[in-house]
Amino acid sequence: MSGGGGPDEPWAFLRRHTAARIALGRAGDGLPTAPLLRFQAAWAEARDSLKSSLDAEALAARLAPLGLPVETVRSQAADGAEYLKRPDLGRRLHPDDAARLAPGRWDAVFVVADGLSVRAVESHAAPLLEAVLKRLGGWSVGPLVVAQRARVALADDVGAALGAAMTVILIGERPGLSSPDSLGAYLTWAPQRGRPNSDRNCLSNIRPEGLAIDAAAFKLAWLMAEARRLTLTGVGLKDAAPDLIPGGAEPPPALG
Amino acid sequence: MAFARTIGHTTYRFPDLRDLLAKASPRRSGDELAGVAAGGEAERVAARMALADLPLARLLAEPVVPYEEDAVTRLVCDGHDAAAFAPLASLTVGGFRDWLLSDAADAAALAAVAPGLTPEMAAAVSKIMRNQDLIAVARKVRVTTAFRSTIGLPGRLAVRLQPNHPTDDAEGIAASILDGLLYGCGDAVIGINPATDSPAAMVRLLHLIDEVRRRYDIPTQSCVLAHVTTAMAVMAEGAPVDLVFQSIAGTEKANDSFGITLPMLAEAREQALALQRGTVGDNVMYFETGQGSALSADAHWGCDQQTIEARAYGVARAFSPLLVNTVVGFIGPEYLYDGKQIIRAGLEDHFCGKLLGLPMGVDVCYTNHCEADQDDMDTLLTLLGAAGVAFVMGVPGADDIMLNYQSTSFHDALYVRSTLGLKPAPEFEDWLARMAIADAAGRIRPALAATRRLLPAQAGAGEGAA
Numbered sequence: 001m002s003g004g005g006g007p008d009e010p011w012a013f014l015r016r017h018t019a020a021r022i023a024l025g026r027a028g029d030g031l032p033t034a035p036l037l038r039f040q041a042a043w044a045e046a047r048d049s050l051k052s053s054l055d056a057e058a059l060a061a062r063l064a065p066l067g068l069p070v071e072t073v074r075s076q077a078a079d080g081a082e083y084l085k086r087p088d089l090g091r092r093l094h095p096d097d098a099a100r101l102a103p104g105r106w107d108a109v110f111v112v113a114d115g116l117s118v119r120a121v122e123s124h125a126a127p128l129l130e131a132v133l134k135r136l137g138g139w140s141v142g143p144l145v146v147a148q149r150a151r152v153a154l155a156d157d158v159g160a161a162l163g164a165a166m167t168v169i170l171i172g173e174r175p176g177l178s179s180p181d182s183l184g185a186y187l188t189w190a191p192q193r194g195r196p197n198s199d200r201n202c203l204s205n206i207r208p209e210g211l212a213i214d215a216a217a218f219k220l221a222w223l224m225a226e227a228r229r230l231t232l233t234g235v236g237l238k239d240a241a242p243d244l245i246p247g248g249a250e251p252p253p254a255l256g
Numbered sequence: 257m258a259f260a261r262t263i264g265h266t267t268y269r270f271p272d273l274r275d276l277l278a279k280a281s282p283r284r285s286g287d288e289l290a291g292v293a294a295g296g297e298a299e300r301v302a303a304r305m306a307l308a309d310l311p312l313a314r315l316l317a318e319p320v321v322p323y324e325e326d327a328v329t330r331l332v333c334d335g336h337d338a339a340a341f342a343p344l345a346s347l348t349v350g351g352f353r354d355w356l357l358s359d360a361a362d363a364a365a366l367a368a369v370a371p372g373l374t375p376e377m378a379a380a381v382s383k384i385m386r387n388q389d390l391i392a393v394a395r396k397v398r399v400t401t402a403f404r405s406t407i408g409l410p411g412r413l414a415v416r417l418q419p420n421h422p423t424d425d426a427e428g429i430a431a432s433i434l435d436g437l438l439y440g441c442g443d444a445v446i447g448i449n450p451a452t453d454s455p456a457a458m459v460r461l462l463h464l465i466d467e468v469r470r471r472y473d474i475p476t477q478s479c480v481l482a483h484v485t486t487a488m489a490v491m492a493e494g495a496p497v498d499l500v501f502q503s504i505a506g507t508e509k510a511n512d513s514f515g516i517t518l519p520m521l522a523e524a525r526e527q528a529l530a531l532q533r534g535t536v537g538d539n540v541m542y543f544e545t546g547q548g549s550a551l552s553a554d555a556h557w558g559c560d561q562q563t564i565e566a567r568a569y570g571v572a573r574a575f576s577p578l579l580v581n582t583v584v585g586f587i588g589p590e591y592l593y594d595g596k597q598i599i600r601a602g603l604e605d606h607f608c609g610k611l612l613g614l615p616m617g618v619d620v621c622y623t624n625h626c627e628a629d630q631d632d633m634d635t636l637l638t639l640l641g642a643a644g645v646a647f648v649m650g651v652p653g654a655d656d657i658m659l660n661y662q663s664t665s666f667h668d669a670l671y672v673r674s675t676l677g678l679k680p681a682p683e684f685e686d687w688l689a690r691m692a693i694a695d696a697a698g699r700i701r702p703a704l705a706a707t708r709r710l711l712p713a714q715a716g717a718g719e720g721a722a
Binding site: 009010011014015017018019020021022023024026029030031035039040042043046047050084085086087088116173174175176177178179182194196197198203204205209210211219234235238 | 289419420422423427428430431434435439452453454455485486489512513514515552553554588589590593623624625629653654655658659660661662665667673674699700704707708711
């Protein structure tokens with residue numbers, strides 16, 4: 001593994017505990033050839049994946065079996081390049097789409113947005129929503145909103161248009177070398193344009209190798225219930241959810 | 257009062273100080289996003305010419321964010337040391353640059369004037385300095401802080417060991433900590449960004465680092481980079497908090513968006529000081545900053561992002577931090593578009609922070625949607641090493657698997673130390689020798705016995721013998 005024909009580091013066995021690039025070996029003080037090129041390959045994949053764009057209709061079709069109406073909307077960013085350079089436009093709902101959203105009175109509205117990882121949304125949004133909705137018995141949940149070229153705050157425009165007490169936006173996080181498919185979830189109580197980020201709560205790294213779907217659904221439902229009880233989100237709402245899913249596996253013992 | 261300069265046949269006008277500072281800034285995407293950047297290269301240089309003739313004292317008299325409306329401006333103005341400023345009071349911004357580069361501005365003179373400088377003065381002069389000026393002056397400035405190790409001594413470069421894990425898994429984090437220690441890193445701090453900001457997770461992670469530190473008697477400090485209010489809550493319950501972390505910005509409104517106030521920082525600092533956990537010093541705060549954070553919170557008051565960033569250092573210096581880290585390329589291409597912009601911003605931030613008297617480190621980093629790569633990071637790391645940066649990040653293989661960005665690796669730290677002849681913090685250097693992680697020449701060449709001593713007991717004999 002260490003490249004250049006050298007032996008593994010004596011602590012190479014620790015790799016089973018983490019996806020971090022540990023025990024890479026050394027060539028002098030530098031990186032051996034094999035891990036150097038592995039890194040470049042991962043970077044190249046992440047760069048290439050950023051060029052893909054969300055097929056909103058296909059995603060809407062995948063979400064339809066969840067039993068909620070599905071709306072698709074766009075931000076005001078016209079294309080991928082503008083989306084990267086103009087986050088302000090990614091935070092604003094396209095006026096044509098805003099006009100299509102019918103106001104209601106919802107306890108919560110879920111927004112599913114591409115963000116910076118289409119792969120994250122296509123892979124994890126549907127199973128996460130399914131798992132969360134099961135935990136929200138008695139809630140009035142508004143239509144699912146699929147959003148293209150969206151930043152987190154786009155959910156404020158969506159929530160305000162739909163009359164949601166709270167929004168939860170599931171959004172692709174920027175792709176890391178070892179995690180091209182990380183989903184984030186942001187909760188905002190009383191969504192309206194101009195909400196600062198300190199008014200939100202966030203769960204990040206939702207993906208099978210990170211915060212797994214069931215654990216994320218448990219935490220998200222817990223945070224949503226707390227937000228409704230306290231009528232707020234943000235720094236005033238601490239994530240004190242129990243670490244364990246009731247009935248789930250014990251965490252591994254600490255390294256000795 | 258308006259400013260004007262003519263280049264060729266065109267006269268460029270700048271209605272106020274904010275506009276002049278913004279238009280004098282080297283080009284970057286964040287200022288273009290904010291609509292405050294110069295429209296072209298000639299306008300930019302015209303602004304620099306006008307700025308060079310501006311009396312430094314004007315920057316004190318005319319804050320870019322109103323005194324009445326901003327707690328950061330009040331902190332800077334109320335804390336200004338007029339006596340320290342007196343030797344510079346008659347200089348223009350251009351004259352200040354010349355003085356900074358002169359032989360007269362040695363380490364003692366630079367330290368003496370620091371309390372008389374405002375963030376806007378540092379920002380203004382940086383805009384008329386080339387990269388080599390930013391390096392040459394920063395290199396002369398000495399800022400030393402301490403807790404269990406001493407940061408910022410000449411000829412030294414410390415490393416924050418950043419063992420993040422996407423689910424805060426204890427064994428995963430411990431594995432990365434051991435990896436970093438065996439590659440000679442961790443003297444600035446062992447600092448974890450937690451995946452979720454919960455008091456329970458913070459306490460668990462604090463105990464994890466504290467146990468490793470005490471078991472091997474490592475002269476370093478720990479930090480879990482949760483929100484300051486979380487740190488205050490767990491300190492009240494007796495958790496082993498060495499350093500209090502907080503992201504800070506250069507305006508009150510931007511700090512609001514982080515959920516913090518200045519009195520809150522002061523209270524947290526008092527709480528941490530009362531724990532008396534430092535051995536060689538009592539600097540207990542760890543701040544992170546980065547150009548663009550104010551604009552992203554719509555809290556920039558029409559200023560350019562570098563001027564607002566310097567104001568964040570005005571916040572930091574009021575709390576005697578152990579470490580200040582500008583996370584330069586983390587925020588994304590809408591603020592710093594490519595490697596060139598990241599390199600420039602990293603050198604500016606380091607220079608401004610140090611000039612204002614701060615122990616500056618830089619997270620030399622980029623995200624995958626930025627036009628930058630590891631070669632750009634090598635360049636910036638080398639330049640910062642030459643500029644005397646206090647500390648940089650050490651992330652396993654440069655790939656942060658929790659925050660999804662690329663920073664500098666343990667190997668990068670070894671590279672810059674050996675290439676530029678820099679050593680770890682003195683207490684940590686002794687520890688590396690004592691543990692036989694460093695050889696007699698100080699190179700990181702861990703002896704097998706050292707490796708075995710650090711590794712957990714369950715390491716199979718065969719596995720460890722390779």
